[in-house]
Every structure is written in structure tokens, then in C-alpha cells.
Amino acid sequence: MNTPRKAPLLVRWTLQLEESQALDAPVRALEPGIRNIFGTGVRGSVLRGDLLGHSLHPVLTDIALGTWTSASLLDLTGGRDSSAAAQRLVGAGLLAAGPTAWTGWAEWSLAGPAAKRVGLVHAAANGVAISVYAASWLARRRGRHGTGVRLAVAGAAISTVGGYLGGHLAQGRKVGSRHPAFDEATPKVGRNGGDDSWG
Secondary structure: OOOOOOOOHHHHHHHHHHOOHHHHHHHHHHHHHHHHHHHOHHHHHHHHOOOOOEOOHHHHHHHHHHHHHHHHHHHHHHHHHHHHHHHHHHHHHHHHHHHHHHHHHHHHOOOOHHHHHHHHHHHHHHHHHHHHHHHHHHHHHOOOHHHHHHHHHHHHHHHHHHHHHHHHHHHHOOOOOEOHHHHHOOEEOOOOOOOOEEO
16 A cells, blocks of 8 residues: 655554554454454444444443543542542443443444554553553552553553544544444535535
8 A cells, every 4th residue: 555655653653554464463363252252243233332223332431531531630629639530431421332342332333444554553552541440540549640640641541542543434434333324415515525516
């Protein structure tokens, strides 16, 4: 694949990731189990959000990332006085992380090869971020507020990488479940979605 030289560095890196055949072996190893656990039958339909008409995954990512971001805002503005509330928010994000990952795996099970490669790295980054946030929660629980804050900042940095790749899949590559009715009645939108006329 010829990557445009004038494209931003992140774009070039993401395009190279899509073409990275080194990821094919772990994809092949994971694919059957992921499909069986998350991608088939009623469970797969529910996790993909078929009843909603579009993917459930982005909705749940907002919950996890929103609670973690809120915890960091409390850390920055409230200090130790907000420590208990920040710990609860980190914990809430961890509780939301499981269902969020399940819905992501359900979408991944139906994606094409390039999207599976990117999705695998997306999932790995998020898995590391979840581990770091879990360490932050434990540190806070043990009274090590400063360590908990620093770990949350690290978790935010790592989850930003995962979020970028997730955004690429959802926006750049349009990976995600959607009802066919949305394809049959497609609005004519401008580059930033400003025109809501229908065609």
C-alpha cells in the first residue's frame, strides 16, 4: 500500500497498522473464540445493538471514558477533598469497561481483515488502560492518593491511543452495526455533517 506522504503522521501510522500482516496470526488465534463468545446468536445481536439500529459500543465507551475523565477533573480541581468521589468514579468506569469490551468484541467478530488488525491494537491499548485504572483504584483504596492520581493520568494517556483507533474504525472506516434502513435513506451531508437534506 502506498501511504500518501502528505498525510499526517497519525494517519500514516494507522494506514500502516491496517496493512500489518504481523497482526494476522493473533487475529486468527483469537477470532474463533471471540466469535463464539461474543459474536453469535442472540448474545451477539444484543451486544451489537441490533434493537437500537446501530452499534451499542460507542454509547458504552462514553460511560467508561466519561467517568474516568471526571475522576481526573476532580483530582485536578478538588485535591484530596475529592479523593473518595474520584475513587468511586474510577470504580464506575471499571464496572462499565467489561460490557464496553464485550460490545466491541461483538463488532470485531464481523469486521474485515484490516479492521480486525486495528481493532486488535485498539483492544490491547484499552486492556492496558483498564489495568492501569484498576491499579489507580487500588492505590486510592489503600490511601495512596498521589499514586492513584498519577496512575489515572497514565490510564488517560493510554486510553487516548485506544480511543483514537476506535474513532478511526467508527468514523474513518464506518465499522459498526447499523440497520439497513439507514443505508436506504442516506442524508446528503457536508464534510462536517452540516447539511441535513435527504436524497
